[in-house]
Structures are given as structure tokens and as C-alpha cells.
Amino acid sequence: MSDKYAVPNKLPAKQVNVMTHRKRRLREEESHHRVKRLNRSFKLRSKKRDYKKPEFFITQYLKAERDSKRMRRVIMKNNFLKGVDDEEPKLLVVMHHRAHRVASKECTLIMNSMGLNRLHNTVLLKNTTESLALLKMIEPYVVYGYPTIQTVRDLIFKHGFLRIKGKRTAINSNKLIEEHLGEHGCICIEDIVHDLFTVSDNFKNVRSLLLPFSLKAPRDGWSKKIGVSYSRGGEYGNRKHEINALIERCL
Known part of the structure; x- marks a missing residue:
């Protein structure tokens, strides 16, 4: 048999092109559907919902009731009425370290009056009996202590x-x-x-x-539980002179 009548081993060029175009079209359709699904999920996540689950209101009520009981216990103890010693530093640095939304209206009012209405907001206060009394009321949501002059300088120069x-x-x-x-x-x-x-x-x-200083979260994160007081091995509360190391990590 002559070579011109031999059966070719490969498909014709036209048929190969049709298969290539079909595969490319299928890939484009798959990519288009994938992008469409991603856009739809992004729109659903960014869409502001007009309803809230019942669990949200129950949780907020329980948190507000817990804060109210805690504040009553603090008032009954009267530990903050002993005054401030003359040997203690005159300045306090206070940072709002947890809870974007505070359930208790009383705590929210106190924090707004101090300029701590946003997370990681930091302010400088006089170390007085009145300031300590207010800090005791909102203690689970703030960390505070005695700043050094270098800490005050860094706050002014970097976030003033x-x-x-x-x-x-x-x-x-x-x-x-x-x-x-x-x-x-x-x-x-x-x-x-x-x-x-x-x-x-x-x-x-x-x-x-x-204005209040807008800081960031600590560089290495919170190493301990933020819902536990510093005296018991947690994060919130009075850190005294050790607050300077924390502020340095937040600058």
C-alpha cells in the first residue's frame, strides 16, 4: 500500500483546534462562575442586615446586668475612697483595651466622658481619688498605670x-x-x-x-486573658509602672 493511502496517526488540525477552543471556553465559564460566586458572597457579607438574632439582645442584657452588679459591689466596698498617697505619681495613662461595644450604659457614659469611646483609645488623667473611683467602675475594659516621661513624649510625638x-x-x-x-x-x-x-x-x-491617642493592639498580641484582672494573671486593671512596656508595644 502506498503512503498516500496510510491512516494518519494524529487528528486533523481543524479537529484539534475545535477541542482546544472547547476546553478554553469551559475554563472561562468556570472562572466566570467562580468570580460570580465570590462577588455574591462578598455582597452578602458587606450588606447591612436590618435584623438581629434574639441571642444578641439576651447576651447584651446579661452583660449589662453583670456590669451593674459588679459596680454595686465596688461601691459597697468603698476601697477607692482611701485617697491617693503623696508618694504616688500624679499622672495616669489609661487605655481602652477590650470590647468594641460596652453593654452597660453606665460604663459607656463614664468611658465617653474620659474619651475612651473607641477601642485602643488612650488618655492621660490626673491621679486623683475621683479618677480612681471612675476607673474602678470601668476596670474590666481598661488598662492603666503610671507613665514615664518617655512614654508621655512618645505619645505626643507619634500620636498627638x-x-x-x-x-x-x-x-x-x-x-x-x-x-x-x-x-x-x-x-x-x-x-x-x-x-x-x-x-x-x-x-x-x-x-x-x-485629643485621645489612637493606638493599635500590642505588636505580639495579648499574651494573657483580657477578661481577667492583672493582679490575678490577666490583662485588665492597674499595672502601675509596668504599663510603659505595654504602651511601647502599642505605639
Whole structure:
């Protein structure tokens, strides 16, 4: 038999092209359906739902009732009325470390009055009997202690913002400080650091313009249970001088 009548071993070129186009079309359709499913799931996740499960309200009620009982126990003990010793530092640094949403209205009001309405917000307060009493009320949601001058300086330089004409303005020049605090004797950033750390007569004036510091979660995360007090091996509560190591990890 001659070679021209031999049966070819391969399919014709036209048939190969048809099969290739079919496979490519199937791959494109599969990819299109996969992208469509992902877009649909993303829309469902981002869509704001108008309803809440009954368990949400029950949980919120139980949390609020638990906070109310805890606050009554704190008031009955009166441990915070013993006052502040003269040897203790005059300044406190307080950070809202847990719970985006606080169920108790009383705790929410106290935290909003201190500027701790957002998670990881940090403020500087006078170490007074009144401040300690309020901190005892909201203690499960905050960590606090005695800052060093380096901690105060880092907070001002890295996360310091002033409220000027209702706007959030970064502390980026001494001229800005002199314009708004010059009449109180503050002409530079170091003056603000000094007035805050020493709790001078200008402390109230500086605090009225200074916004809460917006920090981040600790770099290595929380190593212990955030729902347990620091005195019992947890995270929340009074850390005294050890608060500086935590603030450094949050900067």
C-alpha cells in the first residue's frame, strides 16, 4: 500500500483546534462562575442586615446586668475612697483595651466622658481619688498605670493631635502650639510634655485641646486573658509602672 493511502496517526488540525477552543471556553465559564460566586458572597457579607438574632439582645442584657452588679459591689466596698498617697505619681495613662461595644450604659457614659469611646483609645488623667473611683467602675475594659516621661513624649510625638476649631489637627510645629497655648506658657512640644507629666497648672488647658491617642493592639498580641484582672494573671486593671512596656508595644 502506498503512503498516500496510510491512516494518519494524529487528528486533523481543524479537529484539534475545535477541542482546544472547547476546553478554553469551559475554563472561562468556570472562572466566570467562580468570580460570580465570590462577588455574591462578598455582597452578602458587606450588606447591612436590618435584623438581629434574639441571642444578641439576651447576651447584651446579661452583660449589662453583670456590669451593674459588679459596680454595686465596688461601691459597697468603698476601697477607692482611701485617697491617693503623696508618694504616688500624679499622672495616669489609661487605655481602652477590650470590647468594641460596652453593654452597660453606665460604663459607656463614664468611658465617653474620659474619651475612651473607641477601642485602643488612650488618655492621660490626673491621679486623683475621683479618677480612681471612675476607673474602678470601668476596670474590666481598661488598662492603666503610671507613665514615664518617655512614654508621655512618645505619645505626643507619634500620636498627638489637637482639636482646633472642631478639626483634628496634627501637632507638627511649635508655631501651632504657640498660637493656641502660648497664653498659658506653652510654646513648644516639650512644654506640653512637661505640663502633662508634672500635672502643672496648665494641665487642664492642655488636656482640653489634646485629643485621645489612637493606638493599635500590642505588636505580639495579648499574651494573657483580657477578661481577667492583672493582679490575678490577666490583662485588665492597674499595672502601675509596668504599663510603659505595654504602651511601647502599642505605639
